[in-house]
Every structure is written in structure tokens, then in C-alpha cells.
Amino acid sequence: MTDINKFAVFAFNYPHGFIQQVWDGNIANHLQSKFNGYYASEGAKGVMMSFYMALDNGNRRMLEDFIIKTV
Secondary structure, three states: OOHHHHHHHHHHHOOOOHHHHHOOHHHHHHHHHHHHHHHHHHHHHHHHHHHHHHOOHHHHHHHHHHHHHHO
């Protein structure tokens, strides 16, 4: 499975609590709030792309590494 395919699979099947698995502390709470806002506005099909694109490069890389390792 390619990394792009892994991202697509994850985007439609992300596990509950994945943000706390990638980040910890206040940043996890902050990012969970952002994710919830995107979910409310974009819905289940659009939340992951909006969330991913809003991350800075360092946090984007952390999510990418998590996805590559877990999917």
C-alpha cells in the first residue's frame, strides 16, 4: 500500500482518539478542538483534508508518520 493510499484509507477510517495518540497535553486538546470544528463544518468526508491542511509542517509530519506506521 502506498503512503497516499494509506492517507486515503485513514481519512475515511480514522480511529477514535487518534489525536491523543499523535500529540499530547495542551496541543492535543487544541488540535482536537480544531478537528471538531472542521468536522462540524466539513462533515465526515471532508474533515481530514481540512484538518491536515491546517496543520503546520511539523504537526503535519507527525500525523503523516503516525498514519504510515499504523495503516
